[in-house]
Amino acid sequence: MEQKYWVPALERADLILKAIARQPGTYKMTDLCEETGINKSSMFSLLRTMEALQWVVKGANEGYALGAGVSYFNTVYNDSLKQNMNLVERFLEESARSVREVGETFQLSVLDRSEIIYLAKQEGQSLVRLESSPGMRFPAHATAMGKMMLALLPEEELEGRYPAKILPAVTARTLTDWSEFTAALAAIRKDGFALDQEEIIQGISCAAAPVLDASGRAVAAVSTSMLQHAFEAKREIALREVKALADKLSLS
Template identity: 75%
Template sequence: MDRKYWVPALERADLILMAIARKPGEHKLTDLCEVTEINKSSMFSLLRTMETLNWVKRDEKEAYALGAGMAYLNTVFNESHKQNYNLVSQFLQASLESVRAVGETFQLSVLDRSEIIYLAKQEGPSLVKLASSPGMRFPAHATAMGKMMLALLPPEELDKRYPGKLLSRVTSRTVTDWQVFTAKLAEIRSSGHSVDFEEIIEGICCVAAPVTDASGRGVAAVSTSMLRHAYLDKQETALQEVTRLGKKLSLGIQSGASFTS
């Protein structure tokens, strides 16, 4: 977009909403200033305006969460994206078999700019529960699902999502060098699967596969996550199951059919 028509206040509001969405009920005004690098005066005005519009709400501890206005917009958005509803429904059915086979949690997400948004999660029997739920966002470049979907983008579209070719470091294993990153995306595109080896959370590994439409365009991704030692034992089974699940969901999208596992 031409910066000539850019509205800085809207950009700041977006930064605030994303920060709140990632950690609802945890950030106070000063926390949001630190996270977004927005000065206190501007932050105060923006938060008060968004409170009035019901975009955010403030609790008794002065911490912020998304408000009813955002819930309404989410409802309208979901209504206009019914394919996601069908995909979630199919995932929740089909992933039961995958969870039984691997014994770990499976996730479904879509790509939004340079982040992934979790659409659904099927919990496994593991005592270790991941701090993830539908609606949560994570940087795409540090996740298996994100890298899988980024790998299927045309080069010009990838460049649009990372105009400065900057990749933030999340853990010590996160790839931040652009040339190394794009080389890995090429490997992922060739292999048809992606692995996150402690790149988003220390001690957690993840393997992902794409969900594609009839044209081969990546519309979503599925993954299974587990502790590092479990992944070393289960990686072959995990890859087989996540690939099978991705193909099954892809066929569902391409045929418009629903199914049970």
């Protein structure tokens, strides 16, 4: 991360939480100063704020432990993992038909800042095997699934993910101009699907559609990928099936 975007107070809070997690209920304020290298004045302000947020609690012996506020984040994180696992199970079940219909690979991903993370893949009959195993990351702006999810973000959130408005080229077809990119996202919002035609892998094209939650927010995306010449022949059925699969997985 570029240093100009770094927030020192958050880094210090992270150091404090990690120190307390290692020795819960043991470290007093002076101990935490020694452990983290943070001066007493800053430590006092940070601990008071973190106590108010219930990130930490001070015991009778003046030692600090993690508070209910941190437990809340852990609960939400675990719930998110469960939701993703349920989504993966549903994707693997529902995408089998889509694969049979199109004869190509289908994939599921979520958006993480300016990247997508692949959650699952259902292989098609094509002899071409895509390097998109679960857990792998790719730049969102160069992928159909990434563009689909970025297109549905509020403008301020989109710009927050790309504060410098820099879009690195992955292939010669990758959109790198910010104005052209945002115009493409506007078209994607209108169409309800996104395409990647050799923008992430030369010779490969993808079509993607959004998976929505009950409020209509995009929580994931599905895509089908194939060789460019195959996509030219299968475009209509590919778009139909990827949108149908996304609809089946959506809660809205």
